[in-house]
């Protein structure tokens with residue numbers, strides 16, 4: 001019997017395994033997919049030495065644990081380029097001079113200012129947890145109606161939502177979107193300013209190195225289907241029929257796939273409710289490899305459902321990577337012709353070489369992108385609901401009490417689960 005079984009080899013599981021093995025415990029990591037990393041996914045970019053980040057890519061200045069881990073595992077941090085040029089698609093035309101035509105500019109700026117005021121009111125606060133905020137029970141869509149925002153501001157606000165929170169605007173609370181802009185002065189562009197670094201060599205490499213360094217036994221391509229805490233130990237049944245027993249279990253899987261496992265004893269009512277309802281994160285992230293585009297150009301608007309694009313960096317051969325976000329349900333398809341039209345709308349000067357993405361919504365081991373709270377769902381994520389339950393310790397970015405939704409939250413929650421086990425082991 002192992003000291004600890006860790007379910008899920010994403011950043012949370014890797015951080016837990018590393019800390020437990022650093023303390024000398026025997027650990028088995030069980031991962032449903034045939035690869036490590038979870039919602040980090042760094043895939044080779046054609047014949048180059050570079051990677052696409054199909055999952056998460058950025059960290060913020062304040063993400064101290066991720067920075068420390070990158071340094072420990074020899075992964076360089078690449079600063080995000082500042083915005084060198086701004087373009088807007090106002091529904092009719094691509095504009096480079098101003099977000100909208102002159103006759104609409106005053107209403108547009110007034111609308112942005114109204115959003116900015118609500119955003120700044122959240123500054124320093126705890127985002128989606130601000131229950132006393134007047135907008136705490138209002139959906140993103142209803143907020144825009146209540147404020148009477150002009151179409152041009154709505155388009156802009158939703159564009160930024162695709163990378164800050166994502167999710168159906170009628171089903172999510174508006175606080176996440178307002179809170180994102182509350183950093184750096186309450187502008188929507190602040191959302192990008194906040195994303196200060198990416199990882200050279202890919203963030204997926206970091207997870208692989210963490211798990212290798214942990215020297216944990218790793219079971220790949222075998223999902224846990226049943227988890228029981230009976231008779232003085234934890235017992236996990238895998239889809240292959242294999243059984244793993246352990247003294248303690250770290251459960252580090254996305255909230256949206258917990259319902260694929262059967263628990264004995266059953267989960268708490270709030271956990272079961274959230275597992276059934278699922279969080280609302282439904283973004284689509286597409287990466288384009290193009291020629292003819294300068295790095296540092298940011299475009300917002302709407303192109304085949306994609307609403308936000310940034311020419312992120314150039315490669316040694318002079319080609320450029322563009323990163324694009326949209327709401328999953330708005331993108332008709334991702335075939336070459338559709339994606340070519342999308343890029344052309346925002347970057348008429350581009351020649352599309354290739355594009356890549358991963359379908360996180362249909363992926364059975366994520367069933368969603370990063371966490372986005374549905375209206376009224378926040379109490380289901382509250383810390384006490386996900387506290388240790390018998391031999392089960394819950395971790396993962398979705399339920400992290402700090403930096404939830406981010407890599408940083410995954411690491412902090414994985415380390416916290418490990419610390420709870422170590423405290424009981426070595427009181």
Ligand SMILES: Cc1cc2nc3c(=O)[nH]c(=O)nc-3n(C[C@H](O)[C@H](O)[C@H](O)COP(=O)(O)OP(=O)(O)OC[C@H]3O[C@@H](n4cnc5c(N)ncnc54)[C@H](O)[C@@H]3O)c2cc1C
Pocket residue numbers: 007008009010011012013030031032033036037038039040054055056057058059222223224225252253254257260261283284285360365366368369370371395396397398405406407408410
């Ligand atoms: C497109 C996209 C863009 C993002 N952008 C950013 C960003 O720029 N910055 C940022 O900080 N965050 C970003 N995120 C969020 C970030 O990637 C996640 O919050 C974080 O990686 C989650 O880590 P985790 O370990 O909690 O979960 P996961 O990485 O999802 O790991 C959970 C693991 O559990 C496995 N698993 C599931 N069920 C079972 C089972 N039954 N048995 C065994 N294993 C199982 C899964 O296969 C997975 O490997 C993004 C996410 C996506 C999808």
